[in-house]
Amino acid sequence: MSDRRSFLKMTASLAAGGLAVGLPVQASETKPIKWDEQVDLLVIGSGFAGQSVALNATRAGINVTVLEKMQVIGGNSAINGGWFAVPKNPVQLAQGIHDDSPAELVKDQMIAARGMGNEAMLTRLAEHALPAYNMCIDAGVQFKKDFNIQVGGHNKARAVRVEAGTGGGIVTKLCEAGKREGVDYRLQHKVEDFIMDGDEILGVVVRKGYRFPDESTGHLVNIRARKGVVLASGGFTRNMKLRAIVDPSLDPTLDCTNHLGATGEATLAAMAHGALPVHMNMIQTGHWGSPDEGGFGWSNALLSIGWHKGIAVNPTTGKRIMDERADRLTCSKAIMACRHSDNSPAYPLVFFNKNDHLGDGRVTRAVRDEMAWEVDSLEEMAKKFNVPLKDLKATVTQWNQYVAKREDPDFNRKMDTAVELKPPFVVSRVWPKVHYCMGGLKTDLDGRVINSQSLAPMKKLYAAGEVTGGVHGYARLSSCACLEGLAMGFIIPKAVQADNA
Structure with missing residues (x-):
């Protein structure tokens, strides 16, 4: 299998979703490999x-x-959301978060892994997070100024994000x-x-x-x-x-x-x-996918607000369905369980306060592209998306009580970023998309x-x-x-x- 003995080369191809894969076959032992x-x-x-x-x-x-x-x-x-987990990053430290570490990140990852993660490899990766961040800074990558937040499944705010909102900036x-x-x-x-x-x-x-x-x-x-x-x-x-x-x-x-x-x-x-x-x-x-746009889209950016500031409800019941800040697997299962009687998707609604995000590019872009909508009241939301109004109102009332007490007895969501919901609202529909192997x-x-x-x-x-x-x-x-x-x-x-x- 070398230039001295044999050469594995392409002799057939397998059509598999538009790709061709070479099938190795022994070549003559006396025929050398011709390197171009x-x-x-x-x-x-x-x-x-x-x-x-x-x-x-x-x-x-x-x-x-x-x-x-x-x-x-x-x-x-180039098209991902531009999020980067970096324990001990400068913005995190400036925010007064000094109890994070690579080990803390790995602990969160192993919980999400459900016992199937490679702790040793995750540790090596986490220990190189800060050098990788500095490499990006030295290369001229622009991260959002003073931006560092806690994203789904993490127990600390440690995620920075590229200014442009996509990994293309890196x-x-x-x-x-x-x-x-x-x-x-x-x-x-x-x-x-x-x-x-x-x-x-x-x-x-x-x-x-x-x-x-x-x-x-x-x-x-x-x-x-x-x-x-x-x-x-x-x-x-x-x-x-x-x-x-x-x-x-x-x-x-x-x-x-x-x-x-x-x-x-x-x-x-x-x-x-x-x-x-x-x-x-x-x-x-990806539990932040939108059925109202194709591919990766802008839903990831919009839902970085929705998961923190708003709630997700089943349109057939008007009730919350999950801890909106849980990991992707947990959220995706909860979302895809929302079905109509004929088993067709009942796209959950995620909504938050419009007036808290006036001029936010994530909102204006999503509304412009009609993968999110502005509604003036719960009545308008219920009518537009065929949600039981009485149940929707009860859910929001209950949520606001949870916000006041800073506890979520339904899903044990962390409430540090939760806000009281009051109209007008920005609302979008969500449905998972195949995202990562x-x-x-x-x-x-x-x-x-x-x-x-x-x-x-x-x-x-x-x-x-x-x-x-x-x-x-x-x-x-x-x-x-x-x-x-x-x-x-x-x-x-x-x-x-x-x-x-």
Whole structure:
């Protein structure tokens, strides 16, 4: 399986939701591999993980080439909500919160993981949160001024957010820094297969000039990676066939927040060469999705107000359905339990006080795009969304009593940000969207991909970010995807150096 013995190459493709996966076949032992190009470290994917690995590896003296199959950089990272969990961040300290730590964050993550999280890995990631934050600051990333809040499932306010409201504010600045420091970025380079020598990766087969989703575009080249290959290619939530195989319970009608290219072909190619997959059936939904807009949209931004300042009610009963500040899995289950008698979705309503957020861009944008509405009274809300008025009024009255007492006996919600509800209101509808793959390739604590037969690390093959599995268990907490991807960028370059010493 090398240029000395045999060459695994593309001979067939499997149509799976628009992606092609190479099936390895033995080639002639006397036929050498024809390398079209040789580089040092190849990074596949240009989101949080790929950008951080590329920049930190370059700073460690490693020449880095980044391959991105799409026409633009960033992947899902560019369109995510821009939330970043950073214990001990400067804004948190300025707010007087001095009892947070990486260990506190990991404690919250392990609770959300329902016993399935990797505590050792989560600890390593949390310990690199502040260095990752400082890397962003040094690269020119703009975070919201004086902004640090507590998001779902966290016991402390530790989440900062990008000023622009999307992760694109991070990936673009890291890419600019990478270009200044010598990282070679290549768009429209789709990895078709890996070239292996046993369990050591030698290089990749790449479709150069690929135009997603047309598999006939571009041409194949073989690129050797002398120091290794880092998979930072994201998840597979847009691969409907694979989703149905690994989790047939997942409602196929659910919308998805991910970009169309999140199809997982690099993950499947690695599996074909012996990489061990874990937790593939753990696919997370974003409980802040809106049925009134497609894809990721603005609902995440709007609901950062709604979950803290407002309540969520079932339109068929007018009653609250959950702790609005719980983790994603808890909230998604509560939301999807809201059904009409014919089992069709009864989209829960989330509403908060309009006058408390006059001029807030999150509100004006949502109202403009008609995924939220302004109503002058509970009567208007009940009529517009066909909610039992008497029950809705009773719910709000009861809620306001809870606010006054600072306790929620119904769902044990933390009430520090809760406010008395009074008209006029901003109201939106919510329904979960497929959002994140907790499953993927198993790695060791340094990011080395584990072989499914030997259960030992494969040689010179690394993975970071959503392409990996077994980190977060059943539920990833909000603001931790950014943390994971950026933090691994500090860990993997050290492993690459050690493995090539």
